[in-house]
Amino acid sequence: MDEKRHLAQLTKDGFNLGMPILMDGLDDRVDDLYGGMPVSLYVIDKDGIVQFQGLVGPIGFSVEAWEKAIQRLVPASDQ
Numbered sequence: 001m002d003e004k005r006h007l008a009q010l011t012k013d014g015f016n017l018g019m020p021i022l023m024d025g026l027d028d029r030v031d032d033l034y035g036g037m038p039v040s041l042y043v044i045d046k047d048g049i050v051q052f053q054g055l056v057g058p059i060g061f062s063v064e065a066w067e068k069a070i071q072r073l074v075p076a077s078d079q
Helices: 002-014 029-034 063-073
Strands: 042-044 050-053
Touching (some): 050 063
16 A cells, blocks of 8 residues: 555656545455546546546546546636
């Protein structure tokens, strides 16, 4: 878990994310619940509703589409 936590922090820092991110446990419960696959990006609103589900990468991986989904949900003053 320490290594996963470290990698999650590197990702958050690398993308300069000011919002909370979810780190799945070793049991992959969140992955099982949301049907995530490797290199998928999601935006889940404060009510737990999936507002954006990216395509499975690497071909469908799009940080730009993910950022646009975040921008639609989060006013510029909150980012």
